[in-house]
Amino acid sequence: MNNVYFVNSRAIINVKDVNAGKISFFNSELSLVNKLSMLIKKSKVLDIIEKGDIVAIKMHWGDHGTMKTIRSIYVRKLALEIESRGGIPFITESSGLGLFYDRTFGLGRLKIARENGYTWETCCAPLIPLDGIKGKDYVKVKNEEGVQLKEVYVGKAIMDADKIISLAHVKGHPRAGMGAAIKNIGVGCVGKRSKFNLHFYNEIPEIIANECNQCGKCTQICPENAIDINNKIIINDLCSRCYGCIGACPNKAIKVEWCNAKDTNIRILDCANAVLRAKGPENFGFINFLIDISPICDCVPYNDHNVVQDIGILASKNIYAIDVASFDLINKAPRLPDSVATQKSGDVLSQIFSDSTGADFRYIIDQLKKDNPENLKYNLIEIERL
Ligand code: SF4
Numbered sequence: 603m604n605n606v607y608f609v610n611s612r613a614i615i616n617v618k619d620v621n622a623g624k625i626s627f628f629n630s631e632l633s634l635v636n637k638l639s640m641l642i643k644k645s646k647v648l649d650i651i652e653k654g655d656i657v658a659i660k661m662h663w664g665d666h667g668t669m670k671t672i673r674s675i676y677v678r679k680l681a682l683e684i685e686s687r688g689g690i691p692f693i694t695e696s697s698g699l700g701l702f703y704d705r706t707f708g709l710g711r712l713k714i715a716r717e718n719g720y721t722w723e724t725c726c727a728p729l730i731p732l733d734g735i736k737g738k739d740y741v742k743v744k745n746e747e748g749v750q751l752k753e754v755y756v757g758k759a760i761m762d763a764d765k766i767i768s769l770a771h772v773k774g775h776p777r778a779g780m781g782a783a784i785k786n787i788g789v790g791c792v793g794k795r796s797k798f799n800l801h802f803y804n805e806i807p808e809i810i811a812n813e814c815n816q817c818g819k820c821t822q823i824c825p826e827n828a829i830d831i832n833n834k835i836i837i838n839d840l841c842s843r844c845y846g847c848i849g850a851c852p853n854k855a856i857k858v859e860w861c862n863a864k865d866t867n868i869r870i871l872d873c874a875n876a877v878l879r880a881k882g883p884e885n886f887g888f889i890n891f892l893i894d895i896s897p898i899c900d901c902v903p904y905n906d907h908n909v910v911q912d913i914g915i916l917a918s919k920n921i922y923a924i925d926v927a928s929f930d931l932i933n934k935a936p937r938l939p940d941s942v943a944t945q946k947s948g949d950v951l952s953q954i955f956s957d958s959t960g961a962d963f964r965y966i967i968d969q970l971k972k973d974n975p976e977n978l979k980y981n982l983i984e985i986e987r988l
Pocket residue numbers: 809813814815816817818819820821831850851852853854855856
C-alpha cells in the first residue's frame with residue numbers, strides 16, 4: 603500500500619485554553635508553513651537527498667496576473683529543508699508552447715516568476731529555466747513502454763538534477779481534468795517537442811496550401827528555418843514542434859488537430875512515466891498543495907473562485923497514489939458557493955470541463971488501473987492536528 607501523508611490546513615485555536623493561559627494565541631505551529639516542515643519530516647519525502655545532491659524543485663510559476671500559484675513562503679521552506687539535508691536546491695519551470703508570450707521561453711518565464719514573487723531572495727534558491735533560454739534544451743529518451751508516445755523529450759535541467767521534488771498546486775485543468783503531480787512531471791518536465799506531441803495528433807504542423815498567401819510571417823519567426831514557403835511545406839527533420847508559426851500566421855493557414863481528452867491524458871501519463879524512468883522513480887518526491895483549488899490551470903493570466911475550500915498538503919513517494927488521493931479529497935469536499943462547482947452535479951473535478959473539452963482525470967485513473975491496479979491504492983495518513 604502506498605503511503606500518502608496529509609496535513610490539514612485548518613488552524614483551530616481554543617480561545618478558552620488561550621484565556622486559561624494553556625496555549626498562546628500566537629502559536630506558530632498552527633502555520634501551514636510550519637506544518638509543511640512537519641509533513642516533510644513525517645513523510646520522509648526528502649530522505650532521498652544525500653549530501654551534495656543537486657535538487658530540482660519543479661513548480662508552476664503562473665502567468666502575468668495568475669494569483670493562486672503556491673506562495674513563495676512555502677517554496678522557501680522547502681528549499682531550506684533541502685539545504686538542511688545537504689542538498690543544493692534550485693527552482694525550475696518549463697516553457698509553454700509558442701514563441702510570442704513570456705511563458706513560452708525561459709527568460710520570459712523568469713520575468714513572470716519575479717512578478718509573482720519567486721526570486722532567489724524570496725525562495726532561498728536560484729531559479730533556472732527547465733528547458734533553457736529559448737525552450738529548446740531537452741534530451742530525447744526512448745519510451746517503448748509508452749501507450750501512445752514512444753519517445754519523450756525531457757528538460758535538460760531535470761536530466762542534470764540528482765533528485766527532483768515535485769511541488770504541485772492541485773486545481774482543475776482544461777485538458778487534463780486535474781493538474782497535480784502527474785501533470786507537473788508529465789507536462790512540466792518536458793520540452794516543447796513533447797508538449798506538442800501530447801496536445802496534437804499531427805506529426806508536425808501543416809500548411810493548408812490554398813489558405814496560404816506566402817506572406818512570409820511564419821518564416822520570420824521560425825527558429826529552425828523549417829518552413830519552405832515556395833512549396834508551402836514544413837520540413838519534418840528541421841521542425842522542433844515549437845508551435846510558433848501557428849500563432850504567427852495571420853491567415854490561420856497552419857493547422858494542427860487537437861488530441862481528444864482521453865488521448866491527452868494517456869499522453870500526459872506516458873510523458874510522466876518516461877521522465878520517472880529516465881531519472882529513476884526512487885529519485886523523486888511529491889508534495890501536492892490542495893490550497894486555492896481553482897477550476898483552471900495556472901497557465902492562464904487569471905483565477906476564478908475556488909471550487910472547494912482549502913484542504914491541506916499531501917506528501918508521498920508515489921506519484922500515482924498522491925494524485926488519486928488528491929482527486930478523492932477534492933471530490934469529497936463541500937462545493938463553494940458562487941463557483942463553477944455549483945453549476946454542475948457529480949464529482950467536482952470530473953464535471954468542470956465535461957461539456958466543453960471533456961477533460962477528466964478519470965482517464966488517467968483508468969489507464970493506471972490497466973497498468974497496475976496497485977498504483978491506485980493508498981493509505982492516507984493524517985498527521986495529528988495540533
Ligand atoms: S504566415 Fe501563414 S499565410 Fe503567411 S506564409 Fe506562413 S503559412 Fe502562409
